[in-house]
Every structure is written in structure tokens, then in C-alpha cells.
Amino acid sequence: MRLPPGYERKGETRVCKLQKSLYGLKQASRQWFLKLSSALKAAGYRQSNADCSLFVRSKCTSLTTILVYVDDVILAGNDLPFIEKTNEFLANKFKLKDLGKLKYFLGIEVAMSSQGISLSQRKYALDILEDTGFLGARLARFPMDQNLTLTQTDEELLEEPSAYRRLVGRLIYLAITRPDRVYSVHILSQFMDKPRLPHLDAAHQVLRYIKGSPGQGIMLHSTSSLQLKAYCDADWAKCKDTRRSVSGYCIMLGDSLISWKTKKQTTVARSTAEAEYRAMASTCCEITSLKYVLSDLCVDHSQPVILFCDNQAALHIASNPVFHERTKHIEIDCHLVREKIQEGVVQTAHVRTLQQLADLFTKALSTSQFESLLSKLSVINIHSNLRGSVKDCKNQG
Structure with a gap:
């Protein structure tokens, strides 16, 4: 901007x-959120300390929540009169457009029933397949081959890397409701700088898998308990370029999957036990954050969260507060696992490798194990279920 002559x-x-504040400046978004949050606080809402975009109003048995993403707002609760009152209040303060019952939000399709809430990105997935020309491609039963190994020196570089980067970026956003694709996208995103032909072939494998179930998503059950349980796992020295391990975890609220993650560890682990122990530390941090959110939502979670791990050595390190030769080199922040165990926040337990749900987030699995773990994570395709129901009704008629 220049001053006038x-x-x-x-x-x-x-x-x-x-x-x-002018639209387009860095300060604009901050000023907008400050104005919106001030208005919500004036209406009796309290801003969550665990998530600044979450506002909660609780009084006796009445609970109303507001979730904000820029200028898109989700209003939910069990007190319909106060929800309508809040809607009127916001309409007087801002130019408001009420879209009615929640069905579509930021590319996520929401389907509600007596069984619970289903979240999927079917339209977004079909758009990706159409733009890439894979609507007529053959199907794949799993997103990544079990014995596939990708490195930064595989074959020749792609002539147009921008297409690969754009595709992987869209697949990352699609993973919001697709935990079955988190690990494969994690691997593909490591080669955004210099993608090569095998990396693109692996991305096409993911597209063929998506074509088989574009409407697949997660199911949040309405009748399950409100108790947290977590699974964590690590694949030791998985990365062939850096020899770093891959951590993965998934956290269930009753029978509903609410949090999951796959991430390469920041340092090289000297043993499988150390890699598993670091994965346990990351899971404990997420558990602590989720308990804060549940507290804001007036959910009493006084029981310790059971943390399942399939490595006995890592479990012994977590329960033993004595430093010895195998653990003295591990960073101090990883030992928060011991602290959470002593405080009664987390309770560790051993699980067999074949029943470890977090395996889905640390390695490529066989078809049978992949499909078995998906069913346990409440990952469903409501569109295929609906088509099956219609077909059954016609057969009976």
C-alpha cells in the first residue's frame, strides 16, 4: 500500500x-475469531482449553456445544429451545445462513440414524477418481502391497512432480474419515520433494483401492460406552533411508474410533522395545488431550485408560521407574508414560500381535488381516449396506 501523492x-x-481489519491480511482471521468468540462468551458459552474452536454451555442436564471452523459453525446439544435461542442470537450479531440439519461439512458427509453417526467423504473420493481418470480402473483389495519397499533412490524422477504432489495432498485430506489409508498416505507423503515412478505407481494403487469403496467411513455408535481405550504399535527401523521407526496408535471411545495417527519417529531407536516405548509416549499425550475434551463435554472419565501394547519389554520399561542400561539414553519426555501410570490415568495391558489394532497404522498387512482389523475399528460403507438392504427387500417381495 502506498500513500497518496x-x-x-x-x-x-x-x-x-x-x-x-481488511480482508486478506494476516490479522483478519484473528480479528474475526476474536469477535466471534467474544459474542459466544457473551451468550453464556465457555471456550474449551483443550480445543480453542470448541465452545460449551452446560447447565444442569442441558448441554450445548458449538464447533467453529473459520466462518462455518456446527451447533449441537440436547436442549433444543436453547439451540434455537443461540441461533437467533448469532443471527442478530452476524449475517447467518442456517443450513438446517447437519449433512455435509467441509467435504465430510454426515449420516445420522438410531445406530449412530456415520462420517464419510464419498463425493470427495469420487471427484478424485474422476479428475485422475481412475473411475474405470480395476479394483484393489488393499491400499499398499505387503512387501512393497519405497526409497528416495527408486528408478527415475517424474517429469511432472506437481501432479504427484497434488494427488497426495488430496489423499491426505481424504484420510480424515479413512483410517484404512493413513499408513499408505504417510509413506507416499515422504517423497513429495522428488517423487519417482514407483511412488506414483503406489499412489495409483491407493486410487484403485478407493474405487472399490468410495463411501467407506467411520461409524460413531450411539449406544457404546464412554470409556477410552488405546492401542499403540511401532515398526522398528521401517524407513530404509533414515532407519527411523514408524509409530502408530488408535484410540476408541467405547466401540467408536475417534483418534488415530501414523508418524515417523524423530530419532533412531536402538531396539524394538525403545521404538514401542516411544509410541506409547505419543499415545499418552493424545489420551491426556482427549480426556480434557471429554471433561469439557461433561463426560466423567475417572477410570484409567487401558493402553494395549504387544511388546512385553516396552511394558516392563513403562512400569519400572528404575533407569538402567537399556533406557538411560531415552529422552526424558518419553518417560511421561511412567508418570501417567503412577497417576492412574493410564493402565497398560498386553495384547497379542494378531489382535493389535494399531498394526493398521504402522505397516502394510495381508488382505485377511487388513479386513479383519478394519471391521474391529467400525469402518463401514453405509452405501453398500443400503444397497444390500434394498436388494433383500426385492428378493422377499
Whole structure:
């Protein structure tokens, strides 16, 4: 921005003082959220400390929540009169457009029933398949081959890497409701700088898998308990380029999957036990955060969260507060696992490898094990279920 002619003087440097935030500036989004949050607090809502975009109002048996993403707002609760009152309050303060019952939000399709809430991204998945020309491709039963190994030196570089980067970026967003694809996308995203032909072939494998179930998503059950349980796992020295391990975890609220993650560890682990122990530390941090959110939502979770791990050595390290030769080199922040166990927040337990749900987030699995773990994570395709129901009704008629 330049000053008008006549205001500039030689040797002087002047700036303009904004009286109102302008659209497009860095301060605009902060000022907008400050105005919106001030209005919600004036209406009796309390801002969550665990998630600043979550606002909660609880009084006796009444609970109303507001979730904000820029200028899109989800309003939910069990007190319909107060929800309508809040809607009127926001309409008086801002230019509001009520879209009615929640069905579509930021590319996520929401389907509600007596069994619970289903979240999927079917339209977004079909758009990806159409743009890439894979609507007519043959299907794949799993997103990544079990014996596939990708490195940064595989074959020749792609002539147009931008297409690969754009595709992987869209697949990352699609993983919001597709935990079955988190590990494969994690692997593909490591080669965004210099993608090669095998990396693109692996991405096409993911597209063929998506074509088989574009409407697949997670199911949040309405009748399950409100108790947390977590599974964590690590694949030791998985990365062939850096020899770092891959951590993965998934956290269930009753029978519903609410949090999952796959991430490469920041340092090289000297043993499988150390890699598993680091995965346990990451899971404990997420458990602590989720308990804060449940507390804001007036959910009493006084029982310790059971953390399942399939490595006995890592479990012994977590329960033993004594430093010895195998653990003295591990960073201090990883030992928060011991602290959470002593505080009664987390309770560790051993699980067999074949029943370890977090395996889905640390390695490529066989078809049978892949499908078995998916069913246990409440990953379903409501569109295929609906088609099956219609077919059954016609057969009976």
C-alpha cells in the first residue's frame, strides 16, 4: 500500500494505521475469531482449553456445544429451545445462513440414524477418481502391497512432480474419515520433494483401492460406552533411508474410533522395545488431550485408560521407574508414560500381535488381516449396506 501523492516527504517513513481489519491480511482471521468468540462468551458459552474452536454451555442436564471452523459453525446439544435461542442470537450479531440439519461439512458427509453417526467423504473420493481418470480402473483389495519397499533412490524422477504432489495432498485430506489409508498416505507423503515412478505407481494403487469403496467411513455408535481405550504399535527401523521407526496408535471411545495417527519417529531407536516405548509416549499425550475434551463435554472419565501394547519389554520399561542400561539414553519426555501410570490415568495391558489394532497404522498387512482389523475399528460403507438392504427387500417381495 502506498500513500497518496502529497503525503510523502523526503527522508520520512510513514505507515497507515488500520481502523478496521481488511480482508486478506494476516490479522483478519484473528480479528474475526476474536469477535466471534467474544459474542459466544457473551451468550453464556465457555471456550474449551483443550480445543480453542470448541465452545460449551452446560447447565444442569442441558448441554450445548458449538464447533467453529473459520466462518462455518456446527451447533449441537440436547436442549433444543436453547439451540434455537443461540441461533437467533448469532443471527442478530452476524449475517447467518442456517443450513438446517447437519449433512455435509467441509467435504465430510454426515449420516445420522438410531445406530449412530456415520462420517464419510464419498463425493470427495469420487471427484478424485474422476479428475485422475481412475473411475474405470480395476479394483484393489488393499491400499499398499505387503512387501512393497519405497526409497528416495527408486528408478527415475517424474517429469511432472506437481501432479504427484497434488494427488497426495488430496489423499491426505481424504484420510480424515479413512483410517484404512493413513499408513499408505504417510509413506507416499515422504517423497513429495522428488517423487519417482514407483511412488506414483503406489499412489495409483491407493486410487484403485478407493474405487472399490468410495463411501467407506467411520461409524460413531450411539449406544457404546464412554470409556477410552488405546492401542499403540511401532515398526522398528521401517524407513530404509533414515532407519527411523514408524509409530502408530488408535484410540476408541467405547466401540467408536475417534483418534488415530501414523508418524515417523524423530530419532533412531536402538531396539524394538525403545521404538514401542516411544509410541506409547505419543499415545499418552493424545489420551491426556482427549480426556480434557471429554471433561469439557461433561463426560466423567475417572477410570484409567487401558493402553494395549504387544511388546512385553516396552511394558516392563513403562512400569519400572528404575533407569538402567537399556533406557538411560531415552529422552526424558518419553518417560511421561511412567508418570501417567503412577497417576492412574493410564493402565497398560498386553495384547497379542494378531489382535493389535494399531498394526493398521504402522505397516502394510495381508488382505485377511487388513479386513479383519478394519471391521474391529467400525469402518463401514453405509452405501453398500443400503444397497444390500434394498436388494433383500426385492428378493422377499
